Amino acid sequence: MSEISADKLYKSSVEFDGVPNEDENIDDVLEEEERPFSYFDILDAPRSLPDPVELTFEHLKEVGYELGLIKLCWPDIIHPIFENRTNFPVRYLTNNDKERAILLYAENFRRQFCYKFKNRKALFLASENECGVQKMVSTTIRPTTLPYLELETWESSARFVADHLKYECLEDPILLPRHLYSPHTTFLRQSGHAFELATALCSLLIGVGYDAYVVSGYAIKDVTLRIMSRVECPHVAEEEEEKITDKGINDEKYKLKPPKDLKSKFLQMMEQREIDKANEEKERLAEEERLKTLEEEKRPPDELEGQRVHSWVLLKSGERNVTENIFIEPSTGFSHPLNSDLYCGIESVWNHLNYWVNMQDCTKGLGCIEYDLTDVTKWEHFLVGEPLKWRKQKPKDLEEEDTREVYDEKHLDMPISWSMRISIPHDVLMRRFPEGMRTTNYKYTCVEEYAPYVSYDGIVKRITRYKDFQCTEVTVIEDHYENRQDKLYKSVLDTNTDLITEYFQRGREDAVTKHVYYKNVDAVDAERKIFFNSEARYDALSEIEVELDKITEYYEKRDDRLYYRQVIYSKKSEGTNAETSKGVRRPIQKMIQKYMRDESKPASDDIAVREFAIVDREIRLKFHYGKGNVTASTRTFIKPPISEMGEGMVFKPELTFGYQAEVGAKPPRQLNLFILFEEQLKEEEKALNSIRDVEIQISEFLLLRAHEMAFNKLDISLFNKEQNVDFRSGMLEKEEQHRACKEKEVEEETDYFAPYLAKLGYPEKLTYDQALDCKYACLNDFKNMLVERANYIQKTFEKSTEKLQNMKNYYTMYHENLTPEEEAQYFEEVNNMITYLRTLEIRLTRHKDLSPLRYEALLTYLNDHPMLTNLY
Template sequence: PNRLYSPHTVVLRQSGHCFELATVLCSLLIGFGYDAYVVSGYATQDVCLKIMTRVDSPFPPEEEEKEEEVKHVLDAKYMLRPAKDLRSKFLLAMAQREVDRANAEKEKQTELERQQIAELEKPPFDELYGLRVHAWVLLLPGERYVEAATFIEPSTGTPHPLNSLLYCGIESIWNNNNYWVNLQDCSAGLEKLGYDFSNLEKWEHFLIGEPLKWREAKFSEEMEEDEIQLLTIMDEKHLDMPSPWSLRISIPHSILKQRFPQGVKKTWYKRTMTEQFAPYVQEDGLVTRICRYNDLECTPSELHTIEERFENRTDSLVKTISDIDTGDITEYFERGREDGVKKHSYKCGHNSTVEAVRVIEFYHEARYDGLTKLELDAMYLTEHYVEREDRIYYRHVNFAKRGEPPPGMIEGPRRIVVKIVEKYHRNEKKPASKDIAVREFAIIDREIHLKHHYEEGKVTASTRDFVKPPLAEMGEALRFNPNLTVGYQAEVGAKPPRQLQLFLLFEQQLEEEEQTLYHIREMEDQVLEFLKLRNYETAYPKLSVSLFDREHNIEHTKGLREREQKEKEHKEREVEDEVDYLAPYISRLGNPAKLTLTQAQQARDWCLLEFKQMLVDRANDIQQQFEYVTTRLQEKQNWYVTVQDTLRLDEETRYFDEVNESTFLLNTLEIRLVRHRDLSPYRYEALETFLMIDPRLRVLYK
């Protein structure tokens, strides 16, 4: 290259050609004690132009761990002997031959498809193959536990073995000690080269002498360290050089936190497109977006999965995966939420009703009830528990189909419970005949079925069935009819239970049935509150800022002080649990106890109209900031062109810092504007959903 910026300047600019990047990487590696060298040679077109479309993505799809079923192997002593095989061995051999032939044909077809895919993924013919100049880094073993020589591509930071086909030849190698010219033939591959730079038949050094670590220095044992150091310097002094013109490498904390040039990086890999953002660049905390495609061209119609990763979210959201083909959306949360949610799976567009298909998993250690998984559907609700004191681990609720209530029942806002099934673990403190294993509440049939645990060594379990008396007899003074219960005792010779025991058991089951029905309604309300909260968190995402984050904590501290001042002025409002977004609009109507259809429609229209206007004002504000920063940057660049030759080093450094800061701000504003434009329809839809489930506007949806 005709110019080579210093590593410090390259770090500040966050850009450079391959020689500059290789010099930066090599300098840092040498500073950390590695035996590193800058390599000047030739590479393929993909490496020189940084074409990553034939490289596997570093973000492969994560496969969920499946629990392996433990197979219990019985003792061979007690196993039955298999029946004698009377089948024809000739027929079996012929059948196996057909199976082997089909498998061979299948493997042949698979190999053919693999070869076709490899041919499609093969890079096109390059007329300049072996002539494209490139620079990379060579890491030799011997220092910092490096076991084998390795190439490192500076543009990606990816290590490659010496036999990699990406690099075609080496012209020269250098580091802070010397410059070596390659005298070997590279046609057989770079792994065949010898990397012993002291061998003059393979490498010609440019400067006189060799590094001190390559030779054995002999000094008198009586000499002091200062004398040895002075003699070493004088022996190695072959020419006088001026002081280094470049500054010491210093990476500012702001540049380090920025991670990528201008805070954003977009890369196309094989069947994958990734967008990476620095923290706090996106207002919703997005740091990585991964789009996976079915074809190599990554056409929009072949998009099948979108994975987004987040950081610093106050709602503990860390990742979302959207399956375009099936419409499935899965949200992953880290520990820290009050509701203890770990994973939330649902269908696209079904994020506001408890009657849609969804699965919610929890960190059961963070919940008082030990709930670990909740499955919902229009027809059922299933709860899974662990480590409960009452030893329940499963509860399944069946509901009647909407629009088809059971005979004699009227359908209301809530679904009609048809049946409840509960399962319990064994309690060793109770006899098996009194320890319930499965309990079923048949609500429609007005029956209760109990099945107890198996006694050790028994093949049957005790059961007890109750039939509820008519509703007219279900008063305060419940009368027990022995004809309405039937049971089976697995223990031979056991006395039948007395009527008082059966009456107390029946009364207990009725109470627990009522408590279970109340729990089911409460669970539905909790899910509805969770969905309402998730809609709010999606419409208004918030990010947490660490107290030690100096770059972002100034604004946070200022906002905190303003918030404290407002709280002092409005102490009477501190008791409110949550913000009531409809309160200002209902107040305009005179705060009626119940809204009429016209009033509810007017309050909803006011709320949506002002929210829409707020989105427009925010977009205009970002656009004005972008235009102002653009004008200032253009003026600064014109000034630099005028006075470039008269600037001092510190003034030029200050200019580069201001330009980098302005460019980063411009890119951030552009990303925010695009992100705001893309998310505005979803936030508006989330607000509509938020208003749809508000009980005060229920009159609009009857």
């Protein structure tokens, strides 16, 4: 075979339309074209190789990480340093024999898997811990039960993990993580990547009894990067129903019917056509706006779609009332159905007992996958053995020999977890977030969350709602509070109307539960609504509605059946505004009161509406409707001039007029009308005083609210050791005093000879006679004390015995006349007395036995005393 130069081979292969180069002979080219094609000509042709790449240890490590290789050598790590930590348990630094066997098993399993499934990515079987030691991922899970009721359910546990642990993205989005720290270290660092967060959450869920698994798979970009701007906010705005407070009789049904409409139907049709056109145009614009919004909210295209590695938790049904299998995202704490489009595929799942590889096709969605891990055709087991709860035949159903074989199985099982037990102090649990607060941007919403007692005003959550997807125009700001002394727990600001709604918990002295007012309007007569807990007020007031020239009050369940009162003030003028600003009370034009029906009275005597026309000097009454009546009785009183008012007021018939709904009823007597008129005058004065009290209450409430907002204080429980500074300082002081007392008792020794030295003035040295006298005085006093104590116990025993005998004699003589209660009381007293006598007897015996020993101990103490050395 003739040798062909590489240059000629290249030129012949790149010739365009068979046109030869100028430097070549046409015959040579034609000869080469007629020659049959051969790969040997190409292989034998000289070629230029790329420059050699220097292969380093780092390159090999990168290749090992990508292939998921498991190290089969275990060097000793003596002094590990991890984020300024050096004190690690031994199991963090080494692998025991069982862990080494499981790693060997895992490497063999990985090789077989890679040989059989060449197109699938590497499995996440083992990873390095914080000390650089490779551990099996199943042994990283440490089932833990924490002593907090806040973490008893999967919802609360998932929410706590999402709040407490800061999410870290993977270094390379399409490669498995290079390390997997223990759950204990993850909670200490308060951060971790998806696999560490899933492992920590799975440890908590398994610890409280759930059937949870860590999932290794693929997710969309928003999930792997924790982008929440396209997620609906979980804090849905609450819509309150309008409360209907006026339950009076609706007079609309008694109005006359309107006249027949004589308008042209053709004109009506033309108007309706214009209205329909306008509505169609509005619907078209709304549809365009909706499509535009959907386009803005649509996820942008991702070149790594379906390749981004992620980890989450699979919660299976069957345990603790879990009815269906669900996914839990540890970075957000939200649950998702199995057919969620957030997850693209599953490679494997594992818990603290075993490891399973998914053998099913995920292209149709994860909702089509079967999650029966016992099906070996769908899930490949890492270890042969299965948990006992999955086996069809339980050990209790087998015979004794078969049961022994079940418990003595020879297959390899998963080693126990090498991780330390998860420890979360109570103050860390209450702090909730790593930095005490966290901000999350949801779709149309920004949520700022704070731990309790972090902010001086007690705010724990601020929800800002926007009108557009770009979050440029604020519509509502909703603040949530805790532990405030003013009992405020929520405040909502509508930026479109500047309307503020404050919500209060029960427990305020003024019984306020809700306050609605406008921002930057602090005047007493400004429009506002104040709601009360009517059950906590003596006047049963439930709501006050303040408008420009009137105040409306609503009551509930009053004894006098009043449920509505409205006060209408005179129109304001410039002079009136000036007077009001100086504290002058506003003149009242009229007052209207409404009452519920009192069935104990006739309808003609039961007042339904009472109107005090202050300016017109009239009192107008309207009574309730009688049964079968379409009209109601009315009565109007005209007040006489002020000069005639008083005790000597003369009632004239022309001062009143009215209408009686009952057919054939006799006209009321003048005396009854006079008495009714006097009652209404008293009610008018009473209503005026009540209204002025309400005005004062409104002023005091607004002044109190201004003070509470300016100088807010938080309530701290006596049992809250972390926040109650006074309680903590008191406890520390008490502990210090107790410790000092204990140390004093140890350091100081009681000197029984000191009183006798005090009588002599504490001499430096005693003479022989003084020492002898003091010694025998001390012994005699101690002997007398022992005798007196024995005599006292003996006398008490004799008196108690005599008392018991008297009780028995009394019972013998009068037991027939005693009631069962007196007899039971007698036996109880006798039993107590017998127990007391037995105690005295034991005490006397013990005293007699110990007296000689105590005397000998005192004698030994005196013989060794340094002041009595001249006696020997």
